[in-house]
Structures are given as structure tokens and as C-alpha cells.
Amino acid sequence: MAFVKDVEVAARVSRIGGLPLVPEGFSWPRCARCGGPLRFLLQLMADDLGPHAESLRPGALLSFFMCDNDPGQCEAWDPEAGGNRAYLFAAGSTVAAPSPGQPFVLPQCFEIGICEVEPESAQEIAEFKVVGWLGGEAEWWETDMTPPCYTCGVPMGFVAQMREGYSRNWLMNFGGGEAFVFACPPCDAASVVLQG
Numbered sequence: 001m002a003f004v005k006d007v008e009v010a011a012r013v014s015r016i017g018g019l020p021l022v023p024e025g026f027s028w029p030r031c032a033r034c035g036g037p038l039r040f041l042l043q044l045m046a047d048d049l050g051p052h053a054e055s056l057r058p059g060a061l062l063s064f065f066m067c068d069n070d071p072g073q074c075e076a077w078d079p080e081a082g083g084n085r086a087y088l089f090a091a092g093s094t095v096a097a098p099s100p101g102q103p104f105v106l107p108q109c110f111e112i113g114i115c116e117v118e119p120e121s122a123q124e125i126a127e128f129k130v131v132g133w134l135g136g137e138a139e140w141w142e143t144d145m146t147p148p149c150y151t152c153g154v155p156m157g158f159v160a161q162m163r164e165g166y167s168r169n170w171l172m173n174f175g176g177g178e179a180f181v182f183a184c185p186p187c188d189a190a191s192v193v194l195q196g
């Protein structure tokens with residue numbers, strides 16, 4: 001299970017919100033439909049996730065952006081439609097991206113931590129503010145939509161399943177659903193599918 005706590009906006013940790021850590025020269029992604037900047041939602045760092053990061057190489061960093069300029073209109077649920085974008089950066093030097101300003105970053109920033117919680121312990125889940133599951137297998141709401149790598153065509157490895165969150169200040173707007181995060185380490189590729 002993944003839970004959250006306050007952290008600095010450019011912290012070198014797995015987190016929701018803040019400024020993404022990116023390689024030098026990175027350009028902030030834009031929505032293919034509306035042309036507006038995508039909102040940065042989260043980054044997952046392989047070194048933070050331990051055995052839960054089977055689909056990431058050591059040192060890798062996975063970042064996820066999604067269009068929230070006109071919610072529900074830019075096909076953010078489809079990883080190939082241009083309304084969301086996931087990046088997998090190999091181990092190396094990264095810096096905090098310059099902010100394009102609100103609303104393209106979340107108002108608050110929270111570190112994603114790991115806790116072991118029994119599925120039937122709803123009270124404990126609420127106490128830890130669980131925002132998803134790391135590693136293992138995806139628990140699809142509908143049909144299995146594991147994406148193929150857009151470079152090599154092999155099905156991507158599952159990394160995480162993320163919920164929207166509990167606060168308006170760091171709500172990841174998945175339309176009431178969940179985000180399924182995948183990666184293909186050999187190709188430094190990542191993808192996110194939304195279901196709900």
C-alpha cells in the first residue's frame with residue numbers, strides 16, 4: 001500500500017505534486033487535443049519502492065502528467081490520445097523543472113511511502129490515507145488494458161495502481177476512477193491507463 005505525508009516541492013522522493021525532477025532540457029508536456037500544459041501529478045522513484053519496483057531499473061524515475069484544462073474532454077484516460085503522458089527517466093542527473101504555474105502543479109506536495117495493510121482493515125487504510133498499491137498485479141475495474149510498449153511492442157510491466165486522493169489540494173482527477181502505471185525499462189518507456 002502507498003500512503004502520503006508532507007514533503008518539499010522538489011524533494012528527490014516518490015511523491016504526489018510539487019515540481020517534477022527531469023533531465024536538463026526537458027520540455028513541459030502539452031495536451032494533444034487542447035494544447036494546454038499537462039498537470040504534473042506524481043513521480044515514483046525505483047530506489048524508494050524496493051521490492052515493489054520490479055518493473056523499474058535501479059535509479060529510475062517515473063513521472064506522470066495529465067490534462068486537467070477541460071476535464072473529461074481531452075481523453076486523459078487513453079495513453080495514446082495525448083491527454084496524459086508518462087515518462088521513465090533512467091538513472092542519472094535530474095533537476096526540478098521550472099513551474100508553468102497554477103493550475104499545472106498541485107497546490108500541495110506529499111511523499112508516497114509504503115505500508116503493509118491487510119485488505120480487510122478499512123479503518124487502518126483510512127488512517128494511513130492509502131492512495132494506491134505498488135507492484136504485484138493490476139486489479140482492473142473493467143477489462144485488462146495492459147499497454148504494449150510503444151517502442152518494442154512487448155506488454156509493459158505493472159508498477160502501481162493509484163487512487164485520486166483525499167484532499168482537494170492534491171487531488172489527482174481520475175474522474176472517480178484509478179490510474180494504472182506501467183513501464184518498459186529496456187526502452188525507458190512508461191504509460192498510464194485510467195479506468196473508473
